[in-house]
Amino acid sequence: MNSRYEVVIGLEVHVQLTTKTKIFCGCSIEFGQSPNSQTCPVCLGLPGALPVLNQQVVEDAIKAGLATNCQIAPHSIFARKNYFYPDLPKGYQISQFELPICEHGWMDIETEELGKKRVGITRIHMEEDAGKLLHNESNSSSVDLNRACTPLLEVVSEPDMRSSEEAIAYLKQLHQIVVYLGICDGNLDEGSFRCDANVSIRPWGQKELGTRAELKNLNSFRFIKQAIEYEVERQIDVIEDGGEVVQETRLFDPDAGVSRSMRSKEEAHDYRYFPDPDLLPLQVSADWVERVRSVLPELPLVKLQRYQDEMDLPAYDAGVLSAERPVAEYFEGLVALYNNPKVCSNWVMGEVLGALKEKNLEIIDCPVSPELLAGVLQRIDDKTISGKIAKTVFEEIWQSGKNADQVIEEKGLKQVSDSGAIEAIVDEVIAANPGPVAEYHAGKEKLMGFFVGQVMKASKGKANPGMANQLLKKKLAG
Amino acid sequence: MKFHNLTIQDIRQKLNSGELTSVELTRVCLERIKATDDKLNAFITVCEEEALAAAAVADQQIASGNGALLTGIPVAVKDIFNTLDVRTTCASKILDDYVSPYDATTITKLREQGAIIIGKLNMDEFAMGSSGENSAAGAVYNPWDTQRVPGGSSSGSAAAVAAGQVVATLGTDTGGSVRQPASHCGVVGLKPTYGRVSRYGVVAFASSLDQVGPVAGNVEDCALMLGVVAGYDPADSTSVDCLVPDYLENLKTGVAGKKIGLPKEYFIDGLDPDIKKAVNSAIETYRQLGAEIVEVSLPHTDYSVASYYLIAMAEASSNLARYDGVRFGIRQDSGDGLIGMYQQTRTAGFGDEVKRRIMLGTYALSSGYYDAYYLKAQKVRTLIRQDFHDVFEQVDLLLTPVAPTPAFKIGAMTNDPLQMYLSDIFTIPTNLAGTCAMSLPCGFSEDGLPIGLQLIGKPFAEAEMLQAAYAFEQATDWSDRVPEL
Secondary structure, eight states: OOSSEEEEEEEEEEEEOOOSBOSSSSOBOOTTOOTTSSOOTTTTTOTTOOOOOOHHHHHHHHHHHHHTTOEEOSEEOEEEEEOOOTTOTTSEEEEEOSSOSEEEEEEEEEETTTEEEEEEEEEEEEEEOOOEEEEOTTSOEEEEOSSTTOEEEEEEEOSOBOSHHHHHHHHHHHHHHHHHTTSOOOOTTTTSEEEEEEEEEEETTOOSOOOOEEEEEEOSHHHHHHHHHHHHHHHHHHHHTTOOOOOEEEEEETTTTEEEEEEESTTOOOOOOEEOTTSOOEEOOHHHHHHHHHTOOOOHHHHHHHHHHTTOOOHHHHHHHHHSHHHHHHHHHHHHHSOOHHHHHHHIIIIIHHHHHHHTOOGGGOSSOHHHHHHHHHHHHTTSSOHHHHHHHHHHHHHHOOOHHHHHHHHTOOOBOOHHHHHHHHHHHHHHOHHHHHHHHTTOGGGHHHHHHHHHHHTTTOBOHHHHHHHHHHHHHO | OOOTTOOHHHHHHHHHHTSSOHHHHHHHHHHHHHHHHHHHOOEEEEOHHHHHHHHHHHHHHHHTTOOOTTTTOEEEEETTBOBBTBBOOTTOGGGTTOBBSSOOHHHHHHHHTTOEEEEEEOOSGGGOOSSSOOOTTOOOOBTTBTTBOOOSSSHHHHHHHHTTSOSEEEEEOSSSTTHHHHHHHTSEEEEOOTTSBOOTTBOOSSTTTOOEEEEESSHHHHHHHHHHHBSOOTTOTTSOOOOOOOTTTTGGGOOTTOEEEEEGGGSOTTSOHHHHHHHHHHHHHHHHTTOEEEEEOOTTGGGHHHHHHHHHHHHHHHHGGGOSSSSSSOOOOOSSHHHHHHHHHHHHHSOHHHHHHHHHHHHHHSTTTTIIIIIHHHHHHHHHHHHHHHHHHHOSEEEEESOSSSOOBTTTTTTOHHHHHHTTTTTHHHHHHTOEEEEEEEEEOTTSOEEEEEEEEOTTOHHHHHHHHHHHHHHOOGGGOOOOO
């Protein structure tokens, strides 16, 4: 990037969990319900109501911590973060401050520009979300507290990233992990994965960090990249003009592509954190951590490596197949039934993902299950059908939901391996193409492909291509 | 009819035998309230119609043999308990006309046992005070001398029982708010071990110290009421899942062979001579009842008031942030924007003492002061807790005065909040330690004001403490006296 300045980026990501109920009460967290319909005395912050911790949230936090190589604290504390805002019903947010549940983790990321590197994860803590303000036309605002008390994990990185590319690589990987873990739906538009970026610059070689600006309201990977790059340029301009970067919070406006100062350090809140006396210190036993570890899914990076090492897949295939957990599960389900990973990979990446994309479906809704697809591949192996006919069979299964044998039977797609029948077709083809036959005899052996094609065409694809090839060779030689 | 000499179980029998109906009893209470509450101001809300309707239903239940422990018996609760359909004001303007959409767990438990909730009792605003003077509904007066305070903050809870308006009430005790008014009004008040009774639905003052406690005219009723409200509540993470014994079962066990400790730090030189005399006489009674009396020490007692007020105010400053005018309660908004609305609402809604505590608590938690105030206070709290732990290795119970003086005159301490805070000096340490304690009548001052004796028990040993209290009550007649009104 810039030749004179090093960019330093740290990220804070809010991961909204997909638990059934809120973090401190039994209300549902379903998105898009009518305002204030999913509330109770606890999440409304009514006098006398008390929070009770949802154990699933703790379990999800442990999962996230283990997946990012964190230490899981046996003893952690919920704290109150005090500030006034109409979307914050109690006047404080229950969060974790001094003793969070996860600390000292890391993730390895990779970018084309800078290669592999390890990014430190300072901490992961649990907290409740605030509600939403709806601004009305009449210059008034309404409060919707459906989102209040929704469980969040805040994942805080070390200031280890040195470019917007690295920041995006980190975010994409974290996103992939939390979706893989099944603890977050990963929906950026609905705010399920929200990012704040701390950005500063310093002259190359300087050890101390420069003064940072915190960028807020970054709800797509593209905006995050834009906002960071804008901020870097802005800070360089300030310094080159002889000014000083001030510590502040800036709000990114994606429409204008610029950020505006929201509040300076002087205006920053004093949150007056203190341990929440309504919640006991959280004890997480080593047993609990081990139980969670034992049900942790294989993570994408591990899969990526295993697909290459154990299945001999090319890096590209391994990347596509491991990127999303449902795809990986489909693929692995198929390999379990049909033990030829490369053939499975070709089919999943080609036919399956292609058809899904065309029909705009998710893989969990794929009408051709791994079992049905394995049936097709087995029929290729035992030469019942050719690879080409197999694609027709696949399409038929997609439409009808029947298995490969039924489709082959009903549609009469069985490969012709009867040498008499194939011989007759071969004879026809030779008789019908005197020109190419002459050229073949003159030494143009490449024409063999043409003859095989003609035989397949005449047999409507059903002829065993190996046999056709053999017979053609024999007849043309004779 | 008067029920000063009747226990709840006596009334239960009269109701069951048909000698008395719940409607009659409820009318007696309502009439007594009408006759005396002009002088006392113990009630904020009286639910006359609802109570009589509930009494009629109770009479049917009793007639058909379906009565529970409190069926048909009117009780009242401090206006800090959320009650469905009846307003819950916390004696604050900011919650004027606030009606909760849910019942506190303790209210549910009272209703499950058939109690009739006849009204909501006056108190210091948000339970902040030791005199009953800090109420948006006006001060509460002591039934023994209406020139004097009844104590606080469960002022109405104690005054109503003393005046015979109801047989029993619920209060809350954060630093002595059940025991000190019980002492000043000559009734029995108990603060259970922290975690013994659910706090769910009780408006929070200081969450790590608040505990619900019963007030009654005698030890037996206090034991019965505790049994009704005690128990683990999954809706309160700080409530403790441990067995609730039948407090009535072994009430007559006595104190023979028990070791009662007198913490020397509680028998200070400045102690009021009447109180000293009454408490010394109580010690003598216990000795005669067969208890072994030993002097013990709680060395960090001197620091308890300072650490208590730091912790309580810090928690209060956060607990009271929700009264912001956005969702419930009053709202004052002259159109100066959001911050203006907050300021105007809270300025108009809170009384002076509440504002003082919010400001002090906010200060104690502020960046740069947290370590010196809040954190230090928590460390002191740990030491105080350890004091009690150590002393209970040596003795079964502690015996102390409840308050350094009998009830003081209305207005006597209004301009000296620090002096007022010091009046909780003997009750505060048990809240910090989390253990149980109670106040019971042990004499009268020269001026005819009641004096209370404090018993402090081991954590979750309320039964043993009640046995000692019962033995004392049976051996003396202090509980039999009633104020002339």
